[in-house]
Amino acid sequence: IAGITQAPTSQILAAGRRMTLRCTQDMRHNAMYWYRQDLGLGLRLIHYSNTAGTTGKGEVPDGYSVSRANTDDFPLTLASAVPSQTSVYFCASSPTGSTGELFFGEGSRLTVL
Amino acid sequence: GQNIDQPTEMTATEGAIVQINCTYQTSGFNGLFWYQQHAGEAPTFLSYNVLDGLEEKGRFSSFLSRSKGYSYLLLKELQMKDSASYLCAVRDSNYQLIWGAGTKLIIKP
DSSP, rough: OOOOEEOOEEEEEEETOOOEEEEEEEEOOSSEEEEOOOOTSSEEEEEEESSTTOOOOOOTTTTTEEOOOSSSSSSESSSSSOOOEEEEEEEEEETSSSSOOOOOOOOOEEOOE | OOOOOOOOOOEETTOOOEEEEEEEEEEEEEEEEEEEEOOOOOEEEEEOOOEEEEEEEEEEEEEEEEETTEEEEEOOOOOOOOOOEEEEEEOOTTTTTEEOEEEEEEEOO
């Protein structure tokens, strides 16, 4: 089934640990995004990539890094997790030339203690 | 600053009609989106408006007035499965999406 796969779906992590959230899509979309969703707030963009080999910073990039080595994969890394990074993280993609509709993965729920 | 406002929560009755409003103040405008998000799930695309007027898609319609910075999502013949959060998002002049916090819609029998 075509779509976006995120892993892990849920993780509890000790503060100070490094963590990578994985995101893979098989729709050959050029643009990919990482959002975090917190209660009472709108989705906030962390990082994005318009095409393989390029990345950009979103609204809340501090403490996070991304890479885009190929079209399909867009991992998000927390170098040293802090409790304020407790959130639900969504990976999304959109095809070039479309209205900009986003296709979301199922989300990764991360708890930092 | 950029801002998207929508009600936090609404309640409606099965079979009825509900209108969810969204007002926005953004740096430029390049389209408005509505997404549906069931609890614990990912958002899914519902509609896109870039020109003023009404876009109808089955039981769901979305309206846009750019001069008023206003949109609404209209849901007809409500079903229990429509219980979800509805997210309004505006694409600004930099083609970045600005998201509202979402409206939680509760459908009662």
